Amino acid sequence: MPLLPIPNRLVVLTFDDGNKSDFTYVAPLLKQYGFGATFYITEGLNFLTNKQHYLTWDEVYQLHQSGFEIGNHTRHHTHVNEQTQEEFLTDLEYINARCQQYNIPIPETFCYPAAIHSPQSLEVLAKKGVRFARRGDAICGMEPEGGRGPAYDPNVHHRLLIPTTGMSGPNWSFDDFVWAVEQAKDGKVAVLTFHGVPALEHPWVNTPPDDFKVYMDFLNDHGFTVIALQDLSKYVDLRMERSGNQSARV
Numbered sequence: 001m002p003l004l005p006i007p008n009r010l011v012v013l014t015f016d017d018g019n020k021s022d023f024t025y026v027a028p029l030l031k032q033y034g035f036g037a038t039f040y041i042t043e044g045l046n047f048l049t050n051k052q053h054y055l056t057w058d059e060v061y062q063l064h065q066s067g068f069e070i071g072n073h074t075r076h077h078t079h080v081n082e083q084t085q086e087e088f089l090t091d092l093e094y095i096n097a098r099c100q101q102y103n104i105p106i107p108e109t110f111c112y113p114a115a116i117h118s119p120q121s122l123e124v125l126a127k128k129g130v131r132f133a134r135r136g137d138a139i140c141g142m143e144p145e146g147g148r149g150p151a152y153d154p155n156v157h158h159r160l161l162i163p164t165t166g167m168s169g170p171n172w173s174f175d176d177f178v179w180a181v182e183q184a185k186d187g188k189v190a191v192l193t194f195h196g197v198p199a200l201e202h203p204w205v206n207t208p209p210d211d212f213k214v215y216m217d218f219l220n221d222h223g224f225t226v227i228a229l230q231d232l233s234k235y236v237d238l239r240m241e242r243s244g245n246q247s248a249r250v
């Protein structure tokens with residue numbers, strides 16, 4: 001399929017950590033608008049023990065069945081810059097295997113735990129054929145309690161270091177949201193990162209459900225195209241390997 005030009009008002013929606021609200025609140029709401037999204041799953045944090053706050057694998061499967069993308073967020077949610085390449089690969093492949101076990105396709109996209117990346121982990125992702133990986137709004141890591149980052153520009157950013165344009169949290173307001181999505185123009189894509197709606201265990205990345213509904217209404221009312229990270233392959237040439245200087249800056 002020939003690549004499509006990146007339209008104005010293209011927004012990628014991502015949700016980290018497998019919060020229960022992915023299933024109980026976010027997905028049903030996104031379905032009403034026909035929006036795509038990626039849910040990044042890890043068995044770290046308290047995924048294995050706190051099933052009130054985190055998804056079950058059956059719910060992850062149902063999210064996939066409803067048409068959403070399931071992405072890899074590693075087995076243990078360990079900072080990848082503290083792991084050997086072998087340790088990172090093992091954690092990455094573990095989530096792939098869990099997905100296969102639940103009849104979920106092997107994830108094509110990845111999200112760095114705590115948004116911390118490293119040249120070594122990028123090498124592993126490239127070797128494994130991961131198509132896109134999302135980082136935080138800061139150069140490495142994320143702004144505490146929400147913030148602004150660059151819009152994704154395939155001419156500037158490596159496809160395995162896609163920045164977060166808007167990171168939702170207590171310090172992120174409607175104005176920040178509008179600023180982020182207004183960056184989606186001139187060949188650039190706005191990438192939004194959410195956690196739980198609400199994030200019951202992690203108040204520093206919380207999004208109140210009423211606020212989230214306002215954001216989604218705005219995207220709907222203003223004619224945005226809202227996609228999962230893997231859908232970028234319709235627009236971005238995967239052979240394009242930009243910015244060796246970006247990974248050198250890690």
Ligand SMILES: [Zn+2]
Pocket residue numbers: 016017073077112113114
């Ligand atoms: Zn995370």
